[in-house]
Amino acid sequence: xxxxxxxxTGGSRGIGAATCRRLAADGHDLVLGYVRDTEAADEVARxxxxxxxxxxxxxxxxxVEADVERLFEIAEEQVGPIxxxxxxxxxxxxxxxxxxxxxxxxxxVVDVNLTGTxxxxxxxxxxxxxxxxxxxxxxxxxxxTLGSPGEYVHYAATKAAVDALTLGLAKELGPDGVRVNAVxxxxxxxxxxxxxxxxxxxxxxxxxxxxxxxxxxxEIAAAVSWLLSPEASYTTGTVLRVxxxx
Ligand code: NAP
Numbered sequence: 001x002x003x004x005x006x007x008x009t010g011g012s013r014g015i016g017a018a019t020c021r022r023l024a025a026d027g028h029d030l031v032l033g034y035v036r037d038t039e040a041a042d043e044v045a046r047x048x049x050x051x052x053x054x055x056x057x058x059x060x061x062x063x064v065e066a067d068v069e070r071l072f073e074i075a076e077e078q079v080g081p082i083x084x085x086x087x088x089x090x091x092x093x094x095x096x097x098x099x100x101x102x103x104x105x106x107x108x109v110v111d112v113n114l115t116g117t118x119x120x121x122x123x124x125x126x127x128x129x130x131x132x133x134x135x136x137x138x139x140x141x142x143x144x145t146l147g148s149p150g151e152y153v154h155y156a157a158t159k160a161a162v163d164a165l166t167l168g169l170a171k172e173l174g175p176d177g178v179r180v181n182a183v184x185x186x187x188x189x190x191x192x193x194x195x196x197x198x199x200x201x202x203x204x205x206x207x208x209x210x211x212x213x214x215x216x217x218x219e220i221a222a223a224v225s226w227l228l229s230p231e232a233s234y235t236t237g238t239v240l241r242v243x244x245x246x
Pocket of ligand 1: 009010011012013014015016033034035036037038040060061062063087088089090091112116139140141142143184185186187188189190191192193195
């Protein structure tokens with residue numbers, strides 16, 4: 001069977017890195033996008049290649065249109081016609097109340113989480129429609145329905161927009177054979193909490209999660225891989241919550 005060719009944005013660390021490793025094991029060749037952590041991206045690529053997958057690493061800021069164009073151009077030229085996209089790149093900005101959040105942080109979070117997802121989805125829609133099919137998985141968040149008061153309502157708002165994008169694009173692209181779904185993780189143990197200024201956040205919130213623990217990146221990767229797979233062939237326009245009951 002021919003291997004899938006999947007672009008993963010933010011594949012260097014956290015959920016994106018776990019997703020790359022899982023997809024490689026599940027028969028995908030990969031195009032791994034990242035922005036800052038070259039060492040981490042290269043390490044994931046080494047593991048992925050060790051599992052027998054092809055992997056091209058591309059420094060591409062999803063908020064920058066030219067970078068997105070280049071990401072997909074390299075994918076198609078160096079790996080082949082893409083069959084999958086995982087819109088995983090995302091940021092929270094510093095944790096705090098909206099009243100205390102500077103404009104540049106609001107704009108950066110919207111730029112990466114929403115505009116970046118739109119730019120990558122648009123390019124994938126063009127290519128997948130031309131190829132006759134494909135699958136997109138957006139990494140949303142349980143925050144979209146919880147609202148994240150006191151922490152990052154701006155972030156939650158971008159993820160709610162990603163859920164709406166998932167639904168609308170699924171309906172738009174269904175006739176073209178392109179499925180569009182999202183995974184909405186709850187609190188997952190990655191570096192995103194430290195980046196937001198609260199390294200202990202995942203463990204601190206554990207007691208309020210019905211399963212009484214934060215999730216692991218691998219548990220999100222499994223859901224992403226399933227949504228990309230033929231097993232999910234009749235699943236589109238859905239947001240799969242993987243949040244320990246939260
Ligand atoms: P993370 O550990 O901080 O990793 C973020 C990844 O995104 C890194 O690979 C980073 O690349 C990349 N990235 C950041 N900005 C980017 C940009 N502008 N363009 C391209 N790549 C960019 O975060 P994570 O926890 O794995 O989060 C991944 C996704 O899951 C995000 O969309 C997040 O909102 C969502 N999520 C996370 C949680 C959670 O509790 N962890 C919960 C719900 C949803 P560099 O290495 O170059 O910095």
